[in-house]
Amino acid sequence: MGSVVGDEVQAHRALWLSDQNKVELALRVLEGEVPGLRKSWLTGVATLSPGSLEMVSTVGGVRFLRRKPVTAEIVAVDMTTRRGTRGIEIIKINPTCDIVTVKSPAATLELGVAAPVNLEWVLSSLAK
Numbered sequence: 027m028g029s030v031v032g033d034e035v036q037a038h039r040a041l042w043l044s045d046q047n048k049v050e051l052a053l054r055v056l057e058g059e060v061p062g063l064r065k066s067w068l069t070g071v072a073t074l075s076p077g078s079l080e081m082v083s084t085v086g087g088v089r090f091l092r093r094k095p096v097t098a099e100i101v102a103v104d105m106t107t108r109r110g111t112r113g114i115e116i117i118k119i120n121p122t123c124d125i126v127t128v129k130s131p132a133a134t135l136e137l138g139v140a141a142p143v144n145l146e147w148v149l150s151s152l153a154k
Contacts, residue, residue: 037142047074049148051139052119053081053098058133062096067118067138074151077101100152102129108145111138128152 043049054067070083070092078099085091107127111119120140126149128135139145 033142043071047151048072049074049139049143049151051081051137051143051148052123052125053083053138054136056127056134056136058130060096060098060130060133060135062094063098063133063135067115068093069119074148077152077154079152098133098135099130100128101131103127103149103152104129107136 048071050070051072052067052069053063053072055063055065068081068083070081072079072081078097080095080097082095083093085093104127107125109125111121111123111125115121115123119138122141123138124140124145125136125138126145128137137148139148
């Protein structure tokens with residue numbers, strides 16, 4: 027029963043955030059550099075707008091311990107890289123994450139969203 031309640035709480039939070047054009051996500055740098063991001067996964071809440079996202083990541087996954095906002099311009103998405111979590115990622119980010127490669131002018135990033143969030147909704151919100 028706890029899982030059902032947890033799923034309902036997650037769905038309610040995802041809907042509440044999406045009404046504000048926000049989403050909980052995971053983000054990391056594969057190549058290049060974006061100030062405030064790193065090669066290891068960061069999780070937090072991002073505000074989505076056409077062509078960019080502003081993410082406020084959390085420290086250790088604790089929602090009230092927040093880092094400074096980081097803005098990443100998104101110029102392209104590579105849907106051929108779509109995948110789920112693998113290996114150690116299942117303990118670093120939500121194991122239900124749907125992950126895709128996105129490009130900024132100076133870096134290649136991986137962006138992941140977990141159920142119940144729809145990856146296509148996130149990417150359409152980022153589209154210019």
